[in-house]
Amino acid sequence: MNKFLVAAPPSADEGPEAPRPPPRRWHRWSRIAVELDGHIDARFRHRESRRLLDSLAEIRTFEHKYYTHGEERCPTHVNRMINASTFAGCYHSAREGVSAMEFDKKGIYLASVTNSGCLTVHDFETLYCSLYGPSCSLPDDSSNYVLHISNSMPLCAVRWNPGNQDEIVCSSSQTDKVLLFDIGYISSAPTEVLQKGKTKFHGLCSESRKGLTDVAFTPDDKSRLFASGLDGAVYMWDRRLSKTHCVELTALPESQFTSVKLNMDNRTVFGATRNGTIHVWDTRGGRASAAFQSHNEVQPLSSVKISRLLGKIASLKEQSNIVSGEILSIDFNPSCSYQLAFHLDDGWSGVLNVNTFSVSHLHCPPPAWLEGVDSVLHKRKATWLSTSSIYAVGSSSNNGIYALDFHPDTSSACHVDYNEETKGSEENQPAENKFIPLSERVLSCAAHPLSHDIICGTEFSSLLMVSQKYETVRDPE
Template sequence: MDKFLLAAAPPPGNGPAAPRPPTQRWHRWSRIAVELEGRIDARFRHRESRRLLDSYAETRSFKHKYYTHGEERCQTYVNRMINASTMVGCYNPAREGVSAMEFDRKGVYLASVTISGCLTVHDFETLYCSMYGPSCSLPDDSSNYLLHISNPMPLCSVRWNPGNQDEIVCSSSQRDKVFLFDIGYVSAAPNEILQIGKSKFHTLCSESRKGLTDLAFTSDDKSWLFASGLDGAVYMWDRRLSKTHCRELTALPESQFTSIKLNMDNRTFFGATKNGTMHVWDLRGGKASAAFQSHNEVQPLSSVKISTLLGKITSLKEQSNIISCEILSIDFNPSCSYQLAFHLDDGWSGVLNVNTLSVSHLHCPPPAWLDGTDSVLHKRKPTWLATSSIYAVGSSSISGMYVLDFHPDTSSACHVDYNEEIKGSGENQPTENKFIPLSERVLSCSAHPLSDSIIAGTEFSSLLMVSQKNETIRNPE
């Protein structure tokens, strides 16, 4: 700004000119800089995310009290009543709970599935606007959802087809089929069923290991669909060719896949297993020595064990006994393509840098016995916020949710190279991890792609709205 100032006129007379005051260096206010430049850099977004985390709270709870036909209650509600009426020692967590959920691409609809077998589609605007009304006016019938289907089998995964946002795909850990529903048709029966064809791995496994645990689509081709199996293989369907699978991503037969994810390039595929191993495939052919051995089999390009990578962190190895745990979920950061988050059975969450195959971030919550809790939730599925590198995951032992700072920099509170002795002050103060107390324990959650509101599915099959707190300003007059 100083270069636009004009020099003052010399004083009258022959006296010497007054000395020019030294040029002052103006402090650049980051908020004004963002408005002038018209872009938001990663560091500014990281600083502002601290205010976002401080504003989160549970704003509304939605119970699963739905009917199927007439006055008949759905199986999820029946199982909730059975568990509520039994003694504490007889409670069966396998009867109920929201096992998975996902928003569509625009955030208009939310699809969720339960362990009891219910597929439900909600209108997000209806759920969000109900925060401003009295709790007694909340609907508990068909006005609270757009679609509700009760299936005779437990459901463990749900995905929206990115090429057809009217289509929802579900899978069950007790079935070797993929079920596709069209929300445009109100029908309890799926409009299409995909099944596994002949497979050398599938025939060697028992009936208990023939289920499908997770689903994935490619973003550039809506006809390609992947499903991970408990039999040690990931199956791919090309819906233009057949309703049976056409390709297999193979691993060791003892591998039981729990979660899969396709990289943003739609070429690199990642799969997590119960024994804590991460497998990587290249869909273009894999290793050179095995690329052309079979036209329908793809060998893993690389495999890493998470416990081995954690053992390379010196500060962690010195104070923790690192054991191999089941990987419950993996997911790519939508705002950073090389960050693959993982969540373990013991409650730990971290980030795998896929470029270096090393763990860059880690969060280790207090163990369950420290909180005085005996029971630990299993099958938890966290979520990323859309733009701020924040990872939300339900606590494994108490009623609440952690929102973790996984910013791809050493300024992140969860970075393995973070130095606690060097802390900023004021505006440069780093973002801290937050724990949000909730009314129920969380099994799965999903973040809205635009508003950063979080919907959490609980062990009692309820939906919790976690969003910014609303404060009413009253006129003192």
């Protein structure tokens, strides 16, 4: 902009030799620059995400009041009524709550599972358009969903097949089977069932440790999928070969895996455990010698314990007593491939830099006892917003979610090297962590892939829509 400005000629009072003041430095107009350049860089998105966080609020609640056959209520709604009448508002049941959710790639459908065993597929446009309808629920809530299936076992994970967006995969911590459903078929029975074969720790684990806690697909192959087990291994199936697993990613037998994710290269697998360790495998073989390795068993390439990495942060070690905690979920940042976010059972959230294997970001909310509330132990699952490096996770002690600034730079409010004294002017301040109060306690979150809408699954099996506030404009006439 400055190159188009022409200096004014000297006035008559000033001689030709009179010194001129230095040229004035104009501030770069960030919004105009974005429009002229046609490129939105990460720093601009980071600054503007503050306005996004300030606009988010709960705008609608969808209760789980569905029927299965005729007038028979589904197990999720039955458990909700039993708990409400028995405990008089005191929540104390592990058989209730939305345990996991995920959008498909285009954000058209939302799949969710509950601890009571219900799999539900919602049309997001139908949910969003109902915001402008009556505040009360629909007569029978039947138009709120596309598919509703009830199972006899609790479900803890749900994923869309990236190669076949009509297919959904679910797993349960009480069985060693993976269930696949096709939303094109209205049937309560799964279209395909995958199960574990004979494993390395087959005779060492009890029945309670044979469940599968999480599932993950490889984006480039719709036939290969992974599942994390409570028996100390992550399993891989190739559906073209067999309905039993073909590769076993092993760790110590006492490891109980809670979450599994694939890196962007689709070859590196990350698994989180209950003892606070993240294991890494390379499905191409890793550093272990092939001469001493089974054809269907892969040893871990590396392992890191989160509590040890946190102990290396001097400022944190001086203030807190760091103990090893369970990792409830892990997830890669869709806009930064080397950021692996983790969420712990004590409510802490952070980012593991997989290039350096160090913790770069951390958020430590006040403990429940400090705020005078009772902490309810639940499996919480977080989500990344698609483009803004914001991590949304339910609070462990209050009704609401934290929207955390995990921007991959020291200007992030959660960066371990962030310095309060280096803050710029109010205009240039980056996004800060924001707590969004909600009507119920949140167990799982899912962010729309194309917008900044967030769907939260609660302990009472409801769905809360968190989006930008809107106002109705009435015609003055």
